[in-house]
Amino acid sequence: MDALNLPDPKNKARVVVIGGGFAGLNFVNKLDTDNYQVVLLDRHNYHTFAPLLYQVATAGLEAPDICGPLRKTFRSKQDFHFRMLVVHGIDPAAGHVSTEAGTIRYDHLVLATGTRANFFGNDSIEHHAFPLKTVPDARRLRNHIFQTLERADLTDDPAERERLMTFIIVGGGPSGVEVAGALSELRKHVLSKDYPDTPIDRLRFVLVEGGDQLLSAFSDKSSDDARRNLEDMGIELHFGQLITGYDGRTATFKDGSTIASGTVIWGAGVTGEVVVGLRDDSVRRGQYVVDDRLRVAGYENVYALGDVAYLTSDAWPKGHPGVAQVAIQMGKRLAENLNRAAAGKQPEAFEYFDKGNLAIIGRNRAVADLPKNIHFNGIPAWFVWAFVHIFYLIGFRNRVFTFLSWTGNYITYNRAVRLVLEPSLEEELRSEKVS
Ligand SMILES: Cc1cc2nc3c(=O)[nH]c(=O)nc-3n(C[C@H](O)[C@H](O)[C@H](O)COP(=O)(O)OP(=O)(O)OC[C@H]3O[C@@H](n4cnc5c(N)ncnc54)[C@H](O)[C@@H]3O)c2cc1C
Structure with missing residues:
Protein backbone atom coordinates (compact mmCIF):
# COMPACT_ATOMS: atom_id res chain seq x y z
CA MET A 1 0.00 0.00 0.00
CA ASP A 2 1.11 3.52 -0.90
CA ALA A 3 0.16 6.68 0.97
CA LEU A 4 -3.57 7.27 1.66
CA ASN A 5 -4.29 3.57 1.50
CA LEU A 6 -3.72 3.44 -2.26
CA PRO A 7 -2.66 0.11 -3.78
CA ASP A 8 0.72 -0.10 -5.50
CA PRO A 9 0.18 0.46 -9.26
CA LYS A 10 2.80 -2.30 -9.86
CA ASN A 11 4.06 -2.03 -13.44
CA LYS A 12 1.48 0.57 -14.49
CA ALA A 13 1.92 4.34 -14.52
CA ARG A 14 -0.21 6.18 -11.95
CA VAL A 15 -2.36 9.06 -13.22
CA VAL A 16 -3.52 11.43 -10.51
CA VAL A 17 -6.49 13.61 -11.49
CA ILE A 18 -7.45 16.62 -9.38
CA GLY A 19 -11.11 17.50 -9.95
CA GLY A 20 -14.16 15.40 -10.78
CA GLY A 21 -15.91 18.08 -12.86
CA PHE A 22 -16.77 17.80 -16.54
CA ALA A 23 -13.10 17.56 -17.59
CA GLY A 24 -11.92 15.10 -14.92
CA LEU A 25 -15.00 12.92 -15.28
CA ASN A 26 -14.66 12.54 -19.04
CA PHE A 27 -10.94 12.00 -18.77
CA VAL A 28 -11.34 9.16 -16.25
CA ASN A 29 -14.17 7.63 -18.23
CA LYS A 30 -12.05 7.35 -21.39
CA LEU A 31 -8.73 6.37 -19.82
CA ASP A 32 -7.80 2.74 -20.39
CA THR A 33 -6.98 1.35 -16.94
CA ASP A 34 -5.36 -1.76 -18.41
CA ASN A 35 -2.40 0.54 -18.89
CA TYR A 36 -2.83 3.10 -16.11
CA GLN A 37 -3.87 3.25 -12.50
CA VAL A 38 -6.13 6.26 -12.01
CA VAL A 39 -6.55 8.16 -8.75
CA LEU A 40 -9.27 10.83 -8.70
CA LEU A 41 -9.15 13.48 -5.99
CA ASP A 42 -11.94 15.95 -5.27
CA ARG A 43 -13.08 17.98 -2.28
CA HIS A 44 -16.61 16.68 -2.91
CA ASN A 45 -17.57 13.04 -3.40
CA TYR A 46 -19.91 14.00 -6.23
CA HIS A 47 -19.85 15.60 -9.64
CA THR A 48 -21.87 18.82 -9.89
CA PHE A 49 -23.86 19.57 -13.02
CA ALA A 50 -23.22 23.32 -12.72
CA PRO A 51 -25.54 24.47 -15.53
CA LEU A 52 -28.49 23.47 -13.32
CA LEU A 53 -27.28 25.04 -10.06
CA TYR A 54 -29.65 27.95 -10.61
CA GLN A 55 -32.57 25.49 -10.48
CA VAL A 56 -31.49 24.34 -7.03
CA ALA A 57 -31.06 27.96 -5.93
CA THR A 58 -34.55 28.90 -7.12
CA ALA A 59 -36.37 25.81 -5.79
CA GLY A 60 -36.86 24.06 -9.12
CA LEU A 61 -34.78 20.98 -8.35
CA GLU A 62 -33.29 19.25 -5.30
CA ALA A 63 -29.49 19.14 -4.95
CA PRO A 64 -29.20 15.34 -5.51
CA ASP A 65 -30.97 15.77 -8.88
CA ILE A 66 -27.94 17.59 -10.26
CA CYS A 67 -25.15 15.62 -8.56
CA GLY A 68 -23.54 12.32 -9.54
CA PRO A 69 -21.73 10.34 -6.81
CA LEU A 70 -18.18 9.82 -8.12
CA ARG A 71 -17.58 6.41 -6.52
CA LYS A 72 -20.82 5.07 -7.96
CA THR A 73 -20.14 6.53 -11.42
CA PHE A 74 -16.86 4.62 -11.67
CA ARG A 75 -17.57 1.58 -9.53
CA SER A 76 -17.19 -0.83 -12.47
CA LYS A 77 -13.90 0.76 -13.60
CA GLN A 78 -10.86 -1.38 -12.82
CA ASP A 79 -7.94 0.15 -10.88
CA PHE A 80 -9.89 3.35 -10.24
CA HIS A 81 -9.44 4.92 -6.81
CA PHE A 82 -11.24 7.94 -5.40
CA ARG A 83 -10.14 10.01 -2.42
CA MET A 84 -12.21 12.88 -1.07
CA LEU A 85 -9.82 15.60 0.04
CA VAL A 86 -8.48 19.04 -0.79
CA VAL A 87 -5.19 19.22 -2.70
CA HIS A 88 -2.95 21.99 -1.38
CA GLY A 89 0.18 21.87 -3.53
CA ILE A 90 2.21 20.21 -6.25
CA ASP A 91 5.88 19.27 -6.04
CA PRO A 92 6.82 18.57 -9.67
CA ALA A 93 10.46 17.80 -8.80
CA ALA A 94 9.42 15.06 -6.36
CA GLY A 95 6.45 14.06 -8.54
CA HIS A 96 3.84 14.28 -5.84
CA VAL A 97 0.84 16.33 -4.73
CA SER A 98 0.31 17.34 -1.14
CA THR A 99 -3.12 17.08 0.42
CA GLU A 100 -4.65 17.60 3.83
CA ALA A 101 -4.33 13.84 4.35
CA GLY A 102 -0.75 13.28 3.11
CA THR A 103 1.17 13.17 -0.17
CA ILE A 104 0.40 11.15 -3.30
CA ARG A 105 2.99 10.21 -5.90
CA TYR A 106 2.12 10.54 -9.58
CA ASP A 107 3.60 9.58 -12.94
CA HIS A 108 1.12 11.81 -14.79
CA LEU A 109 -0.78 14.66 -13.15
CA VAL A 110 -4.04 16.03 -14.57
CA LEU A 111 -5.22 19.38 -13.23
CA ALA A 112 -8.97 19.74 -13.75
CA THR A 113 -9.78 22.02 -10.84
CA GLY A 114 -12.18 24.42 -12.61
CA THR A 115 -12.86 27.88 -11.24
CA ARG A 116 -14.12 29.67 -8.16
CA ALA A 117 -16.03 32.94 -7.80
CA ASN A 118 -13.86 36.01 -8.31
CA PHE A 119 -14.83 39.06 -6.24
CA PHE A 120 -11.89 41.08 -7.63
CA GLY A 121 -10.55 41.71 -4.14
CA ASN A 122 -13.76 43.35 -2.91
CA GLY A 269 -16.69 36.66 -12.51
CA VAL A 270 -14.68 33.53 -11.90
CA THR A 271 -11.00 32.77 -11.65
CA GLY A 272 -9.13 29.47 -12.04
CA GLU A 273 -8.64 27.19 -9.01
CA VAL A 274 -4.87 27.08 -9.38
CA VAL A 275 -3.02 24.70 -7.06
CA VAL A 276 0.35 26.18 -6.10
CA GLY A 277 3.73 24.61 -6.84
CA LEU A 278 4.31 24.90 -10.58
CA ARG A 279 6.67 27.42 -12.22
CA ASP A 280 5.38 31.01 -12.27
CA ASP A 281 5.46 31.17 -16.07
CA SER A 282 3.14 28.19 -16.38
CA VAL A 283 0.28 30.22 -14.90
CA ARG A 284 -1.36 33.20 -16.59
CA ARG A 285 -4.16 35.17 -14.90
CA GLY A 286 -5.44 32.24 -12.88
CA GLN A 287 -5.13 29.54 -15.53
CA TYR A 288 -2.44 27.02 -16.47
CA VAL A 289 -0.96 27.73 -19.90
CA VAL A 290 -1.17 24.56 -22.00
CA ASP A 291 -0.08 23.53 -25.49
CA ASP A 292 -2.31 21.76 -27.99
CA ARG A 293 -1.50 18.44 -26.29
CA LEU A 294 -2.85 19.98 -23.08
CA ARG A 295 0.56 19.83 -21.35
CA VAL A 296 1.23 22.63 -18.87
CA ALA A 297 4.05 24.90 -20.10
CA GLY A 298 7.40 23.60 -18.90
CA TYR A 299 6.22 20.08 -17.96
CA GLU A 300 6.05 16.79 -19.89
CA ASN A 301 3.79 14.92 -17.47
CA VAL A 302 1.54 17.64 -16.03
CA TYR A 303 -1.64 18.51 -17.94
CA ALA A 304 -4.50 20.96 -17.43
CA LEU A 305 -8.06 20.63 -18.70
CA GLY A 306 -11.30 22.58 -18.78
CA ASP A 307 -11.87 25.96 -17.16
CA VAL A 308 -8.44 26.04 -15.52
CA ALA A 309 -6.57 25.55 -18.84
CA TYR A 310 -5.48 28.49 -20.98
CA LEU A 311 -5.14 27.29 -24.57
CA THR A 312 -4.99 29.63 -27.54
CA SER A 313 -5.40 28.65 -31.18
CA ASP A 314 -6.06 30.44 -34.47
CA ALA A 315 -9.78 30.07 -33.89
CA TRP A 316 -9.54 31.03 -30.19
CA PRO A 317 -6.74 33.62 -29.93
CA LYS A 318 -7.91 34.76 -26.48
CA GLY A 319 -8.26 31.24 -25.09
CA HIS A 320 -11.13 28.78 -25.21
CA PRO A 321 -14.48 29.62 -23.56
CA GLY A 322 -15.17 28.39 -20.02
CA VAL A 323 -18.00 26.05 -20.95
CA ALA A 324 -18.75 22.40 -20.27
CA GLN A 325 -18.19 21.28 -23.88
CA VAL A 326 -14.58 22.50 -23.88
CA ALA A 327 -13.94 20.65 -20.61
CA ILE A 328 -15.60 17.46 -21.87
CA GLN A 329 -13.72 17.46 -25.16
CA MET A 330 -10.38 18.24 -23.49
CA GLY A 331 -10.89 15.39 -21.01
CA LYS A 332 -11.61 12.93 -23.81
CA ARG A 333 -8.69 14.12 -25.99
CA LEU A 334 -6.12 13.80 -23.21
CA ALA A 335 -7.32 10.31 -22.23
CA GLU A 336 -7.19 9.22 -25.88
CA ASN A 337 -3.65 10.59 -26.15
CA LEU A 338 -2.48 8.71 -23.05
CA ASN A 339 -4.14 5.56 -24.42
CA ARG A 340 -2.35 6.15 -27.73
CA ALA A 341 0.98 6.66 -25.94
CA ALA A 342 0.52 3.32 -24.16
CA ALA A 343 -0.03 1.71 -27.58
CA GLY A 344 3.12 3.38 -28.98
CA LYS A 345 1.13 5.85 -31.13
CA GLN A 346 1.65 9.59 -31.56
CA PRO A 347 -0.69 11.97 -29.69
CA GLU A 348 -3.19 14.14 -31.55
CA ALA A 349 -3.62 17.88 -31.07
CA PHE A 350 -6.74 19.13 -29.27
CA GLU A 351 -9.24 20.82 -31.53
CA TYR A 352 -12.48 22.21 -30.14
CA PHE A 353 -15.70 21.41 -31.95
CA ASP A 354 -18.08 24.22 -31.01
CA LYS A 355 -21.60 22.81 -30.81
CA GLY A 356 -23.11 26.22 -30.01
CA ASN A 357 -24.53 28.10 -27.04
CA LEU A 358 -27.79 27.70 -25.17
CA ALA A 359 -29.30 29.77 -22.39
CA ILE A 360 -32.68 29.46 -20.72
CA ILE A 361 -34.66 32.50 -19.64
CA GLY A 362 -37.93 31.00 -18.47
CA ARG A 363 -40.88 28.83 -19.34
C1 LIG B 1 -23.85 28.54 -12.29
C2 LIG B 1 -23.12 28.03 -13.51
C3 LIG B 1 -23.82 27.83 -14.68
C4 LIG B 1 -23.17 27.34 -15.82
N1 LIG B 1 -23.90 27.13 -16.96
C5 LIG B 1 -23.30 26.59 -18.04
C6 LIG B 1 -24.04 26.26 -19.21
O1 LIG B 1 -25.26 26.48 -19.26
N2 LIG B 1 -23.38 25.68 -20.26
C7 LIG B 1 -22.03 25.42 -20.20
O2 LIG B 1 -21.49 24.87 -21.15
N3 LIG B 1 -21.30 25.74 -19.12
C8 LIG B 1 -21.89 26.30 -18.04
N4 LIG B 1 -21.15 26.60 -16.94
C9 LIG B 1 -19.70 26.40 -16.99
C10 LIG B 1 -19.35 24.95 -16.77
O3 LIG B 1 -19.97 24.48 -15.60
C11 LIG B 1 -17.83 24.85 -16.68
O4 LIG B 1 -17.27 25.25 -17.90
C12 LIG B 1 -17.41 23.41 -16.35
O5 LIG B 1 -17.93 23.01 -15.12
C13 LIG B 1 -15.88 23.29 -16.35
O6 LIG B 1 -15.55 21.98 -16.02
P1 LIG B 1 -14.19 21.66 -15.24
O7 LIG B 1 -14.11 20.17 -15.17
O8 LIG B 1 -13.07 22.41 -15.85
O9 LIG B 1 -14.40 22.27 -13.78
P2 LIG B 1 -15.53 21.99 -12.70
O10 LIG B 1 -16.72 21.37 -13.30
O11 LIG B 1 -15.68 23.29 -11.98
O12 LIG B 1 -14.88 20.91 -11.72
C14 LIG B 1 -13.76 21.19 -10.92
C15 LIG B 1 -13.70 20.17 -9.80
O13 LIG B 1 -12.45 20.30 -9.13
C16 LIG B 1 -12.63 20.18 -7.73
N5 LIG B 1 -11.51 20.90 -7.09
C17 LIG B 1 -11.08 22.15 -7.37
N6 LIG B 1 -9.99 22.44 -6.64
C18 LIG B 1 -9.72 21.36 -5.88
C19 LIG B 1 -8.71 21.07 -4.91
N7 LIG B 1 -7.74 21.94 -4.60
N8 LIG B 1 -8.74 19.85 -4.30
C20 LIG B 1 -9.72 18.94 -4.61
N9 LIG B 1 -10.69 19.19 -5.52
C21 LIG B 1 -10.68 20.37 -6.14
C22 LIG B 1 -14.00 20.81 -7.50
O14 LIG B 1 -14.58 20.33 -6.30
C23 LIG B 1 -14.78 20.37 -8.75
O15 LIG B 1 -15.44 19.15 -8.52
C24 LIG B 1 -21.78 27.09 -15.78
C25 LIG B 1 -21.07 27.27 -14.59
C26 LIG B 1 -21.74 27.75 -13.46
C27 LIG B 1 -20.97 27.95 -12.17
Missing part, protein backbone atom coordinates in the same frame (compact mmCIF):
# COMPACT_ATOMS: atom_id res chain seq x y z
CA ASP A 123 -14.08 42.07 0.66
CA SER A 124 -17.50 43.54 1.40
CA ILE A 125 -19.07 41.88 -1.63
CA GLU A 126 -17.27 38.60 -0.96
CA HIS A 127 -18.52 38.62 2.61
CA HIS A 128 -22.18 39.47 1.93
CA ALA A 129 -23.04 38.44 -1.63
CA PHE A 130 -24.18 34.97 -2.67
CA PRO A 131 -22.00 33.24 -5.29
CA LEU A 132 -23.40 30.33 -7.30
CA LYS A 133 -20.53 27.94 -8.00
CA THR A 134 -21.21 24.91 -5.82
CA VAL A 135 -24.13 22.91 -4.46
CA PRO A 136 -23.66 24.37 -0.95
CA ASP A 137 -23.78 27.86 -2.57
CA ALA A 138 -27.05 27.02 -4.31
CA ARG A 139 -28.66 25.60 -1.16
CA ARG A 140 -27.50 28.57 0.90
CA LEU A 141 -29.02 30.96 -1.63
CA ARG A 142 -32.31 29.08 -1.77
CA ASN A 143 -32.62 29.10 2.02
CA HIS A 144 -31.77 32.79 2.09
CA ILE A 145 -34.36 33.67 -0.58
CA PHE A 146 -37.18 32.00 1.35
CA GLN A 147 -35.89 33.21 4.71
CA THR A 148 -35.87 36.77 3.34
CA LEU A 149 -39.42 36.46 2.07
CA GLU A 150 -40.55 35.21 5.47
CA ARG A 151 -38.91 38.24 7.07
CA ALA A 152 -40.57 40.56 4.56
CA ASP A 153 -43.89 39.00 5.55
CA LEU A 154 -43.23 39.71 9.24
CA THR A 155 -42.25 43.36 9.10
CA ASP A 156 -44.64 46.28 9.19
CA ASP A 157 -41.91 48.78 8.26
CA PRO A 158 -42.47 49.60 4.55
CA ALA A 159 -38.83 50.65 3.93
CA GLU A 160 -37.49 47.44 5.46
CA ARG A 161 -39.98 45.37 3.49
CA GLU A 162 -38.94 47.12 0.29
CA ARG A 163 -35.27 46.41 1.07
CA LEU A 164 -35.91 42.75 1.79
CA MET A 165 -37.97 42.46 -1.38
CA THR A 166 -35.20 43.86 -3.60
CA PHE A 167 -32.89 41.23 -5.09
CA ILE A 168 -29.84 42.29 -7.08
CA ILE A 169 -28.27 39.92 -9.59
CA VAL A 170 -24.78 40.97 -10.67
CA GLY A 171 -23.59 39.85 -14.11
CA GLY A 172 -25.50 39.49 -17.38
CA GLY A 173 -23.88 36.22 -18.49
CA PRO A 174 -25.81 32.92 -18.72
CA SER A 175 -25.88 32.44 -14.92
CA GLY A 176 -27.24 35.91 -14.21
CA VAL A 177 -29.83 35.65 -16.98
CA GLU A 178 -30.94 32.17 -15.87
CA VAL A 179 -31.24 33.14 -12.20
CA ALA A 180 -33.13 36.34 -13.03
CA GLY A 181 -35.54 34.46 -15.29
CA ALA A 182 -36.12 31.71 -12.72
CA LEU A 183 -36.78 34.24 -9.93
CA SER A 184 -39.31 36.03 -12.10
CA GLU A 185 -41.13 32.74 -12.79
CA LEU A 186 -41.07 31.91 -9.09
CA ARG A 187 -42.64 35.32 -8.32
CA LYS A 188 -45.36 34.89 -10.91
CA HIS A 189 -46.39 31.28 -10.41
CA VAL A 190 -45.54 30.40 -6.81
CA LEU A 191 -44.85 33.32 -4.47
CA SER A 192 -47.97 35.25 -5.43
CA LYS A 193 -50.00 32.31 -4.11
CA ASP A 194 -47.79 31.37 -1.14
CA TYR A 195 -47.60 34.90 0.34
CA PRO A 196 -51.10 36.36 0.24
CA ASP A 197 -50.30 39.03 2.89
CA THR A 198 -47.11 40.26 1.20
CA PRO A 199 -47.30 42.60 -1.81
CA ILE A 200 -45.46 40.14 -4.09
CA ASP A 201 -45.98 42.45 -7.08
CA ARG A 202 -43.50 44.79 -5.31
CA LEU A 203 -40.78 42.13 -5.41
CA ARG A 204 -37.93 43.72 -7.41
CA PHE A 205 -35.32 41.83 -9.37
CA VAL A 206 -32.52 44.09 -10.58
CA LEU A 207 -29.93 42.68 -12.97
CA VAL A 208 -26.75 44.74 -13.09
CA GLU A 209 -24.35 44.35 -16.01
CA GLY A 210 -21.08 46.26 -16.47
CA GLY A 211 -21.19 46.06 -20.29
CA ASP A 212 -23.91 47.19 -22.66
CA GLN A 213 -25.54 43.83 -23.43
CA LEU A 214 -26.57 40.51 -21.91
CA LEU A 215 -24.98 37.16 -22.91
CA SER A 216 -21.96 38.84 -24.50
CA ALA A 217 -20.57 35.48 -25.70
CA PHE A 218 -23.76 34.88 -27.73
CA SER A 219 -24.87 36.36 -31.07
CA ASP A 220 -26.35 39.87 -31.06
CA LYS A 221 -29.71 38.36 -31.93
CA SER A 222 -29.73 36.03 -28.91
CA SER A 223 -28.45 38.80 -26.68
CA ASP A 224 -31.31 41.10 -27.83
CA ASP A 225 -33.85 38.27 -27.43
CA ALA A 226 -32.64 37.68 -23.86
CA ARG A 227 -32.98 41.39 -23.05
CA ARG A 228 -36.50 41.61 -24.50
CA ASN A 229 -37.61 38.47 -22.66
CA LEU A 230 -36.25 39.58 -19.29
CA GLU A 231 -37.83 43.04 -19.66
CA ASP A 232 -41.07 41.33 -20.52
CA MET A 233 -40.76 39.26 -17.35
CA GLY A 234 -40.38 42.37 -15.20
CA ILE A 235 -36.64 42.24 -14.57
CA GLU A 236 -35.03 45.68 -14.17
CA LEU A 237 -31.92 45.79 -16.33
CA HIS A 238 -29.11 48.22 -15.48
CA PHE A 239 -26.35 48.30 -18.11
CA GLY A 240 -22.92 49.96 -17.77
CA GLN A 241 -23.29 49.73 -14.00
CA LEU A 242 -20.54 48.39 -11.71
CA ILE A 243 -21.18 47.39 -8.11
CA THR A 244 -18.43 48.63 -5.80
CA GLY A 245 -19.64 47.52 -2.38
CA TYR A 246 -22.37 45.74 -0.43
CA ASP A 247 -22.64 45.71 3.35
CA GLY A 248 -25.54 43.25 3.52
CA ARG A 249 -28.10 46.09 3.50
CA THR A 250 -27.10 48.54 0.76
CA ALA A 251 -25.38 48.02 -2.58
CA THR A 252 -23.19 50.88 -3.82
CA PHE A 253 -22.38 51.50 -7.47
CA LYS A 254 -19.49 53.18 -9.27
CA ASP A 255 -21.61 56.20 -10.25
CA GLY A 256 -22.33 56.79 -6.54
CA SER A 257 -25.89 55.49 -6.61
CA THR A 258 -27.15 53.00 -4.03
CA ILE A 259 -29.91 50.38 -3.78
CA ALA A 260 -31.15 49.04 -0.44
CA SER A 261 -31.29 45.28 -0.85
CA GLY A 262 -31.42 42.14 1.27
CA THR A 263 -29.77 39.96 -1.37
CA VAL A 264 -26.97 40.34 -3.87
CA ILE A 265 -26.40 37.30 -6.11
CA TRP A 266 -22.92 37.25 -7.59
CA GLY A 267 -22.50 36.00 -11.15
CA ALA A 268 -19.96 38.51 -12.34
CA ASN A 364 -40.86 28.48 -23.13
CA ARG A 365 -38.18 31.13 -23.31
CA ALA A 366 -34.61 30.26 -24.29
CA VAL A 367 -32.03 31.30 -26.88
CA ALA A 368 -29.87 29.01 -29.02
CA ASP A 369 -26.88 29.83 -31.23
CA LEU A 370 -25.87 26.83 -33.29
CA PRO A 371 -22.99 26.45 -35.76
CA LYS A 372 -23.44 27.90 -39.27
CA ASN A 373 -25.07 31.05 -37.86
CA ILE A 374 -28.29 29.31 -36.88
CA HIS A 375 -30.12 31.22 -34.14
CA PHE A 376 -33.52 30.49 -32.69
CA ASN A 377 -35.47 31.23 -29.55
CA GLY A 378 -38.76 30.55 -27.76
CA ILE A 379 -40.30 27.09 -27.40
CA PRO A 380 -37.95 25.24 -29.84
CA ALA A 381 -34.88 26.62 -28.04
CA TRP A 382 -36.45 25.70 -24.69
CA PHE A 383 -36.94 22.08 -25.79
CA VAL A 384 -33.39 21.83 -27.18
CA TRP A 385 -32.09 23.26 -23.91
CA ALA A 386 -34.13 20.78 -21.82
CA PHE A 387 -33.11 17.82 -23.98
CA VAL A 388 -29.39 18.71 -23.92
CA HIS A 389 -29.37 19.23 -20.15
CA ILE A 390 -31.14 15.96 -19.40
CA PHE A 391 -28.93 14.11 -21.88
CA TYR A 392 -25.72 15.34 -20.26
CA LEU A 393 -26.82 14.76 -16.66
CA ILE A 394 -25.00 11.72 -15.39
CA GLY A 395 -26.85 8.89 -13.73
CA PHE A 396 -30.20 7.30 -14.43
CA ARG A 397 -31.74 8.64 -11.20
CA ASN A 398 -30.79 12.21 -12.03
CA ARG A 399 -32.20 12.05 -15.54
CA VAL A 400 -35.46 10.48 -14.40
CA PHE A 401 -35.93 12.79 -11.40
CA THR A 402 -35.00 15.91 -13.33
CA PHE A 403 -37.32 14.99 -16.15
CA LEU A 404 -40.17 14.29 -13.71
CA SER A 405 -39.53 17.50 -11.71
CA TRP A 406 -39.49 19.61 -14.86
CA THR A 407 -42.55 17.98 -16.32
CA GLY A 408 -44.34 18.41 -12.98
CA ASN A 409 -43.29 22.06 -12.71
CA TYR A 410 -44.22 22.65 -16.31
CA ILE A 411 -47.73 21.32 -15.94
CA THR A 412 -48.53 22.55 -12.42
CA TYR A 413 -46.28 25.66 -12.16
CA ASN A 414 -45.36 24.25 -8.77
CA ARG A 415 -42.01 24.40 -7.04
CA ALA A 416 -41.39 21.45 -4.79
CA VAL A 417 -38.56 22.55 -2.55
CA ARG A 418 -39.35 25.83 -0.89
CA LEU A 419 -38.68 24.77 2.71
CA VAL A 420 -36.34 26.86 4.83
CA LEU A 421 -34.17 24.18 6.40
CA GLU A 422 -31.19 26.21 7.56
CA PRO A 423 -30.15 28.62 8.94
CA SER A 424 -32.86 29.48 11.44
CA LEU A 425 -34.25 33.01 11.47
CA GLU A 426 -32.36 33.67 14.73
CA GLU A 427 -29.06 32.54 13.16
CA GLU A 428 -29.60 34.65 10.07
CA LEU A 429 -30.42 37.78 12.11
CA ARG A 430 -27.44 37.13 14.41
CA SER A 431 -25.02 36.82 11.46
CA GLU A 432 -26.39 40.06 10.01
CA LYS A 433 -25.70 41.85 13.31
CA VAL A 434 -22.12 40.62 13.75
CA SER A 435 -21.02 41.23 10.15
